[in-house]
Amino acid sequence: MKRQMRKWVALLIMPLLLLTTLGSAPAYADTKLGIHVDGAILIDAESGKILYEENANKPLGIASMTKMMTEYLLFEAIEEGTITWDQEYKVNDYTYSISQDRRLSNVPLREDGTYTIRELYEALAIYSANGATIAIAESIAGTETEFLKLMNKKAKKLGLVDYKFVNATGLNNGDLQGMHPQGTGPEDENVMPAKSVAKLAYHLLKDYPEVLETTKISTKIFREGTTDKITMKNWNFMLPGFVYEYEGVDGLKTGTTDFAGHNFTGTATRDGKRVISVVMKAVDAKGEGSYKARFDATRALFDYGFGQFSEVEFVPAGYQFKDSKTLDVVKGKEKTVAVEVKEPISMMVKTSEKDLYVPELVIDESKIKENALQAPIKKGEVVGYVNLVKTEGTDYGFIDSDNPGAEIVTKDAVEKAGWFSLTMSAIGDFFANIWNGATGFVKGLFN
Structure with a gap:
């Protein structure tokens, strides 16, 4: 009889326990957004305030998000007059060979061709063209090896941490056909934590906001009107007109390699607010990486930022x-x-x-x-x-x-104060100290 009673009590209590468990779920959802990533962060683009982070300090592969550093150094070189937008680059064996590898994101460069810095930059920013990126690095520093030194110097100045640059593109060095920069390994790859990636994007937008004029372009013809023309479709599928379109998105840089997985540094503006997000090694609920996974994770971050945060004047x-x-x-x-x-x-x-x-x-x-x-x-x-x-x-x-x-x-x-005032003040302070000392001594005699 007692066993039956215990059985009935257990059956009655179990639904209550389930309800209690279900009721506690929102507390977890409030702190974790349910995105499937190895690292993520969301910041306010104006102040740099961190709105959300998840495993944001762990160094991870960044793939072509590397190109944001190349863009920063390009804009800086243009600003300093080291190079110009109309300056021409003559293709060499290295940039020709890399640009012809259509397994990678590329615009094919002519072996005997010359291209303006602006053409190469647009190919980098819109189509993530790797041969064009190397050409820009060589135009700025002479060689990609020397460009690496500039990348590391700038990273230190910007306050990035736990970064490793081995090339200007974000490719695995194994894709560089044995021509990878000196001092780097044949299978090395660029790494950085999400927080440093966000910091790089933050400074890029702060110092050179004009980058968005190019990153917001969804489609452009490279070398239009020539036999070399090629359609460049932006890899940022959250731009207007694309399958994962999101209101207000106008940048910034995707990145994908086998090592790094599917990454994206996104930025969007709505109602006068701009946010920057970073997702690294995004996967779906089944653990499979894809373009959709990285844009779904970014969407969740954007929705969280625009939906739950507001600009408040405190003082x-x-x-x-x-x-x-x-x-x-x-x-x-x-x-x-x-x-x-x-x-x-x-x-x-x-x-x-x-x-x-x-x-x-x-x-x-x-x-x-x-x-x-x-x-x-x-x-x-x-x-x-x-x-x-x-x-x-x-x-x-x-x-x-x-x-x-x-x-x-x-x-x-x-x-x-004048000399006389300072002197009188010093005398006053001197006698005040004597008086305070004397009265303190007298008081001590009667205590």
Whole structure:
């Protein structure tokens, strides 16, 4: 009888346990988006605020996302006047051989041909053409081997971490027909964590936003009007008119190799907000990599960013902290100076969490001597910055770890006091110290 009772109790309790388990599912879905990737990240393109990340610090193969670094160095060289858009490149044995390999993404280059830098760049940005990419690297640095040095130097300057560049294209070195850059292995491949890839994309868009004028082109004829013409269809199938079209997408770079899998650095804008996403080694629910898998994962990140985040102004320009409206000043005609926030502080945050952020004043310690600012002080002098601190829950920070908040500046100028005033002040301080010491001694006698 007791056994039967226990059996009936178990049968009654089991559905309740199932309901409890089902009810807890949304908490997990809120933190993980259910995408199938080895690494992913989503950031606000304006501030660099990280909105989501998943295994974003693990170095992984980046394939043709490498070409974003090649693009950055190209725009920089154009800006510095090292090369020009109209400059012509003469095809050599290396670039000819690679460009003829149609197993790879390529526009075939004539063995005796010459091409402008602009033509080669469009082939790189739209069609991920590998021969054209090597031609650009050689135009900038002389050889791809020398170009690698520029890539590594720029990566260090941008603050990328855990990266390894072995060529300018992102191909496996085994595809370079034995002509891979000196000092690299025959089967080496470029690697980088998702966070560094996003940081590279962030700086590319910040410094050279004109790249989007080309990456948004869905189809273009290479060498139109000649016998060499070839139709270049963009590998970014989220652009308008393609099968995985997504509103607002205008870049940035796909990447696929056997080692790296299916990768994509995407960017889209909607309602004045731009986000950058990175997905690495994307697969479907069955564990199979595909173009669809990488675009599905990107779509999930975009939907999350545009759907759950909004731009919020936390502090207006001219804001003063209640308990820190002024800072002490020494050796000045004034004893204090008022300080305020220079620019309004806005940040893309999860709409449901906007009340969890509070502004925090951070004074630049290098400006402080003798526990005060030193006169003379200029109006608008930067004396610190504001951090937005999340009071609970995870905050991923910014893609640039040293990214400070809005600047704190002085509202007025404070001139340095004259010699006589400084002398009298020093005498006053001297006798004040003596008096304080004496009264302290007397008080001690009666304690």
